[in-house]
Amino acid sequence: xxxxxxxxxxxxxxxxxxxxxxxxxxxxxxxxxxxxxxxxxxxxxxxxxxxxxxxxxxxxxxxxxxxxxxxxxxxxxxxxxxxxxxxxxxxxxxxxxxxxxxxxxxxxxxxxxxxxxxxxxxxxxxxxxxxxxxxxxxxxxxxxxxxxxxxxxxxxxxxxxxxxxxxxxxxxxxxxxxxxxxxxxxxxxxxxxxxxxxxxxxxxxxxxxxxxxxxxxxxxxxxxxxxxxxxxxxxxxxxxxxxxxxxx
Amino acid sequence: xxxxxxxxxxxxxxxxxxxxxxxxxxxxxxxxxxxxxxxxxxxxxxxxxxxxxxxxxxxxxxxxxxxxxxxxxxxxxxxxxxxxxxxxxxxxxxxxxxxxxxxxxxxxxxxxxxxxxxxxxxxxxxxxxxxxxxxxxxxxxxxxxxxxxxxxxxxxxxxxxxxxxxxxxxxxxxxxxxxxxxxxxxxxxxxxxxxxxxxxxxxxxxxxxxxxxxxxxxxxxxxxxxxxxxxxxxxxxxx
Numbered sequence: 001x002x003x004x005x006x007x008x009x010x011x012x013x014x015x016x017x018x019x020x021x022x023x024x025x026x027x028x029x030x031x032x033x034x035x036x037x038x039x040x041x042x043x044x045x046x047x048x049x050x051x052x053x054x055x056x057x058x059x060x061x062x063x064x065x066x067x068x069x070x071x072x073x074x075x076x077x078x079x080x081x082x083x084x085x086x087x088x089x090x091x092x093x094x095x096x097x098x099x100x101x102x103x104x105x106x107x108x109x110x111x112x113x114x115x116x117x118x119x120x121x122x123x124x125x126x127x128x129x130x131x132x133x134x135x136x137x138x139x140x141x142x143x144x145x146x147x148x149x150x151x152x153x154x155x156x157x158x159x160x161x162x163x164x165x166x167x168x169x170x171x172x173x174x175x176x177x178x179x180x181x182x183x184x185x186x187x188x189x190x191x192x193x194x195x196x197x198x199x200x201x202x203x204x205x206x207x208x209x210x211x212x213x214x215x216x217x218x219x220x221x222x223x224x225x226x227x228x229x230x231x232x233x234x235x236x237x238x239x240x241x242x243x244x245x246x247x248x
Numbered sequence: 249x250x251x252x253x254x255x256x257x258x259x260x261x262x263x264x265x266x267x268x269x270x271x272x273x274x275x276x277x278x279x280x281x282x283x284x285x286x287x288x289x290x291x292x293x294x295x296x297x298x299x300x301x302x303x304x305x306x307x308x309x310x311x312x313x314x315x316x317x318x319x320x321x322x323x324x325x326x327x328x329x330x331x332x333x334x335x336x337x338x339x340x341x342x343x344x345x346x347x348x349x350x351x352x353x354x355x356x357x358x359x360x361x362x363x364x365x366x367x368x369x370x371x372x373x374x375x376x377x378x379x380x381x382x383x384x385x386x387x388x389x390x391x392x393x394x395x396x397x398x399x400x401x402x403x404x405x406x407x408x409x410x411x412x413x414x415x416x417x418x419x420x421x422x423x424x425x426x427x428x429x430x431x432x433x434x435x436x437x438x439x440x441x442x443x444x445x446x447x448x449x450x451x452x453x454x455x456x457x458x459x460x461x462x463x464x465x466x467x468x469x470x471x472x473x474x475x476x477x478x479x480x481x482x483x484x485x486x487x
Contacts, residue, residue, distance in 0.1 A: 016283060016322045023321065023328065032328075035335035039421075042338075047427030054429050056299065066302035119300060119438060121422050123326065124291035126302035127438050206426045241327040247423025248334055 033241075040245040044174070053180055053205035056117040062128040065187060067195035068120070068209045070167065073159035078215065081158075086199040091183070095154070095220035098145030105185065105199050111135045114182050122209040123242065132203050134184030138177045140219070146173075150221040154228050155202050158215035161235050169213040170225055170233040170244075171204055180205040183216060208246035210236050260392065262480030264356065270347045271475055277340040278452065280332055283320035285449055287329030290314055295446055299437035308443070341414045348406065360394060361403055367396045385466050387483045401455060409451050416445035 022028050081089040086105050094100040117131045141153070153176040157167035175181055181204050185192055192198040197214025204211050211234070225231060230238035237244045263271075293314075294307035301307065316322045320332050351357045366372060376396050379385075386395065394402065418424045419432040419441040435441040463471045467483070474480035 015279070016317070016320050019280070019283075019332070020321045023332070032331040032335045035331065035338070038338060039334060039423075043421070043423040043427060047423065051426045053422065053426045054432070060299055062300045062302065062305065064304035066304060119422075121420075121438065122292070122302075123330075125288065125420075125442060126292050126294075127300045128302045129300045206423050208422060236327075241325075241331070243330070243334075247426075248330075248421045 033243075036243040036245050036248070039243075039248045043247050047206075049174060050179055051206075053118050056119065056129050058117065058131070060129055061117060061131060061188065065120075065128045065130040065196065066122075066126065067193075067197075068122050068212070069214060070159035070161070071195045073194075073215055075158065075160060078158045082194065082198070089199055089217075091200060091216060092218040093140055093144045093220075094218065095222050096147040096150040097141075097221050098147055099143070101140070101144050103140075108135050108183070108185060108200065111139060114179070116180055116182070116203070116205070118180070118203070118205045120209055120212065123246070131188050132182065132184040133186040133189075134182035134200070134203065136179065137181045137183055137202075137219075138179070140183070141176060141221070144221075146221055149223045152222050152225055152233070154220040154222055154225070154233075155213035155216055156218040156220065157213050158217050161239070165229075165235070166217075167213060167215070167235045168229055169202070169211055169235065170222075170228060171207070171211065175204050175206065178204070178206070183219075206247050208248075210234070210242060211246045257484070258482040259479050260482055261478050262392070262474040263478050264354070265478070266347065266350050266354070267356070268475055268478060270343060273343055274340070277336050277343070278456070280320060280336045281340060282449060282453060283318060284329045284332035284336070286314040287319040287321065287324070288326060288333060289446065290319065290324060290329075291326045295443040296439040297436070297443060298439050301439035301442075337414075337417060344406075344410050344414065351406075361399050361406075363396065363399060367399075372396060383465055384486075385483070387485050389482070391483050392480075401458075405452070405455055409448050409455070413445060413448040413452065416441045416448060420445065 023032060090102040090104055091108065092100070092102050113133055113135050115131065115133045117129060119127050119129050121127050137153070150173070152170045152172055154168060154170040157169075159167050161167055171181070181202075183200050184197075184203050185200050187193070187196050192201060197212075197216075200216040201214040202212055202216065222228065225233040225244075229235065232238045233244045234242070236242040289311075290313040293311045294301070294303075295309040296305055296307050313324075316324075319329065321328045351361075373396055379395075380397060385391065386393075415431060416435060418428070419435055419438060425432045425438070432438055432441060435444060470481050470483075
């Protein structure tokens with residue numbers, strides 16, 4: 001009747017190893033990964049298209065906003081634009097657009113902007129609240145004019161993750177045109193620091209931290225994600241199996 | 249513990265099919281959810297109260313990473329732990345909802361789980377605690393009814409701990425927080441909800457541990473058989 005602790009541990013380990021083996025089968029892997037589609041469908045059904053992420057009061061801001069992902073791209077190209085205070089940096093907006101744009105930081109700052117105090121939720125489990133200021137992505141996409149067939153917006157970044165590949169992320173048009181989706185140039189009333197993505201980063205407030213692409217260089221409208229990276233729509237999606245829909 | 253059938257032993261239909269199916273589905277899903285949940289927790293093994301919480305903020309609990317013998321998968325992979333957790337969670341949540349509705353409709357809750365008049369009197373509860381401590385399990389017809397401690401734990405699990413672990417789980421999701429902002433507010437913010445999620449998960453583990461101990465003490469073969477086939481041998485009077 002007495003089952004030894006050792007036997008229990010062995011049993012637990014054996015069962016988990018069994019789950020591991022099961023998960024390596026293609027069909028099981030597919031089933032596990034397809035949960036993302038259910039969650040995306042359920043959440044999109046439950047929320048209004050423009051439902052806002054909660055916006056907080058100034059006194060609720062985290063004392064220190066923890067940076068996620070790369071804390072300094074440190075590449076020769078990035079150092080070159082950083083040295084001049086990003087004066088020579090241009091944000092390119094191209095792909096399936098009628099009028100490709102190249103905008104300087106000064107031009108972006110002169111556009112109508114939005115301020116929002118929101119919570120950044122990292123996939124790891126931590127949260128930080130910060131006040132962002134930036135240009136609504138909708139404004140830029142409308143200025144560039146999306147061509148018929150454009151379905152996703154891809155963000156190309158200056159930071160290299162392991163393997164020397166620049167970071168990239170993507171969102172669909174529902175999130176791209178959401179009122180809180182902005183390209184932010186300021187955090188907590190100061191110009192964006194290098195750790196937090198200078199000169200410009202994406203805020204897509206109904207999704208997790210790894211979607212909030214930093215060090216933006218180029219915004220590309222595409223009809224399919226197949227030709228982006230390895231086809232899953234983002235660096236972590238391609239390299240670590242993260243969900244593309246990160247509202248979960 | 250005797251478990252062989254003797255002539256004259258009374259066999260009754262103890263557990264309904266819905267209870268048996270839900271029980272074993274839950275056993276599997278809770279195992280997957282707990283072990284994959286520990287894998288997710290390992291990505292940031294610190295817990296906070298309030299709306300925010302990260303490395304510069306003060307946690308109320310900071311742990312070492314859980315060992316690979318208890319995490320799913322059995323190595324650190326936040327992505328795979330999340331796939332397991334997020335695939336199992338909706339099945340688990342809708343199964344609970346279906347079981348709740350079904351058990352209210354077929355009067356399982358009203359007949360078997362609701363407290364009877366006088367059961368909550370301090371004297372009665374104390375007597376039940378003493379009986380448990382002395383391992384004096386009920387015999388005959390009394391063994392076919394749940395005692396007050398059993399009722400309290402089953403009601404607590406079905407109507408408090410399980411819904412709480414599901415609702416706090418929902419508020420981990422930034423999409424759900426935009427859809428149902430009142431829920432994360434009700435729970436005191438996302439980091440409070442994450443802490444409650446963790447506490448509720450361990451409360452469920454404590455329940456499972458006591459539950460397994462009671463099964464073993466009350467006669468494991470008879471108890472497990474009754475949860476598989478529904479058939480239960482009514483224990484005779486104590487010698």
